[in-house]
Structure formats: C-alpha cells, structure tokens
Amino acid sequence: MADQDRFARALLAVARGLGRIARERARAGDVTPQQAETLQLIAERGALSTSTLATLLGIDPSTASRNLSGLERAGLIARQKGSDDGRQTDVRLTPRGRRAAQSVGSGATSAFASLLDRVPRGERARVIDAMELLVKVLDQTR
Amino acid sequence: MADQDRFARALLAVARGLGRIARERARAGDVTPQQAETLQLIAERGALSTSTLATLLGIDPSTASRNLSGLERAGLIARQKGSDDGRQTDVRLTPRGRRAAQSVGSGATSAFASLLDRVPRGERARVIDAMELLVKVLDQTR
DNA sequence: GGAGGCCCCTGTACTCTACAAGTCTTGCCC
C-alpha cells in the first residue's frame, strides 16, 4: 500500500516536473521536448508522413498534425504534399530544423536528456531501465 | 548520447502514458490521478487550505484552486470560508469524498498506483527508487 | 466512372498548468 502511494505520487510529481520543463522551454521560444523528439525522428528517418510519425510516437494523427504545425510555424520543418501519394504529407527538416535536430541529438538542447546529467553517474543505467520498464507497463494498458 | 536519447524518449513516453490514463479516468467519470492525490492529502491532513495544498503538491495556488473546483463539482470536497482566518478556505472531504479517498488509499481506485502491479515484483523497489530520484532531480531544476 | 477507403487537417473539448489581476480579509501603525 505505502509503496503504491509512493509510486503514484512520484509519477504525478514527475509528470508535473516534465510538464513544467516543457512550458518553460516553450515560453523561452526554445524547442520543447516533444518537438525535439519529433525533430530527431524526422532527422533519423529522412522524410516521413504525418501518420507514420503519429504511429512512431504512439499518438493520434491529429495530435501529430498539430505538433507539426508548431514546428512549421517555428520554421523547423516544411510540409509538402506527398509526391508519391497525394494524400500524404511529406515532412522534411528545413536547414534551421536540421541544425536544431543536431544540437538536440547531442543532448545539449534537449531539456529532458540533460536531466540525466543530474542523476548520479552510478544510478543512470538503473534509472533508464526503470523508465523503459515503465513505458512497457504503460503500453500494456493501452 | 544514446543514453540521453533513450532517457528523454522514455520520459516523454511516460508523460504521454500518464496523461492518457488521466484523460481516460476523467472521461469515465472517475477520479483522476491528480484528484486522487489531492483527496488523499486532505484525508491525511484533515482540513487544509488551498495554499497549503498547493505548497504540498508543488503547484500554483490558482491551479490548486481549480483542481479543488473540480472535486467540489464532483461532490467530493466542500469549501468553506476559513473560521480562523477569513481569507483562507477550509477544504474538507464530504462523505462521498471520504469514501473515494479510502478506496484510492487502498490502491484499488488509483490508476497510477495500480500500474505498480504490472511491474515485476522483483523490480518494484528499484522502479520506485528511480522515480523518487527523478523527482528529486526535477525539483533541483526549479 | 464510381465506391469505398485512406490521409490529413480542423473544430471541439478536456486535463493540467502558470501568471496577472481583482476581491475580500487581516493585521499593523498611527
């Protein structure tokens, strides 16, 4: 029981903290963690479609579309009607987006990634494992 | 580098999963995890004021006020002008709120707490420790 | 040339959040 409480409260606190960081980033005009992830995914995969992105991130296509709108507004990606399939949207990085993805990739700009620096070195692997386990657990409830 | 990426993505995935659960709960008319936490805190402390609650949860008083409005609408808490200090608001559980807090306390109703059941028994302590460490790290960035 | 199905975007709605501003209350000083 007490364990469950500790666990639930820790989860809530983490969710709050992560949200706070995302908001701070957005306010500062920086790339938010969500945007950073999207950017990186596009950088890895080259060009991809909105729905592919949504699938990879595990979110609704409409959400992906809106996230992309934000990145487009920020001039980091460009959307173009799909050349193969006119229903699709090809999402590509702009030069600025490429630079942003690169600095995110190096961890320097990713607010979430740099949190790891604050975790004692010896604990890092354990923490990452725990988080990934948690992701699996959460996916099971889908 | 790769560690940072794994870490950042896991955090994002966790945040998304937790948000999803909260929304599902809300949609079903159940107590959301945030509400559950608030309820429990009130149950533990007896009556408390809005700002005390905000401090305990680490959120803005305005946010706490709105959260309480939701609980009040749901008939789980009652707000009353403070008897000692008229500026404050005494928040108390209603009978229904007390019952809700109890079932939350037992873990049966807390969506987040029950996630722990899905974590392999041998990993639970590790996961909780990792999450609490993460909370500390996040607090440092405040 | 349809008909149905898929892709994407937009409208709408919701959670949780913070800052700013306004109201009411208290407490203090004169």
Added chain:
DNA sequence: GGGCAAGACTTGTAGAGTACAGGGGCCTCC
C-alpha cells in the same frame, strides 16, 4: 478608528498536449 500594505483565494487568459468526430482531397479497385 482610519488607512493601507500584505496575504489568500478565485477568475481571466493563455498555452502544451491530448483525443475524437467530421470534412475535403486523393488513390485503388472494380
């Protein structure tokens, strides 16, 4: 007592992120 600053709470506004429903455009298969 009068005045006034400070505190507590709520509400207005704004924003990130999310999902579902619906509409428009495009593709495919018959």
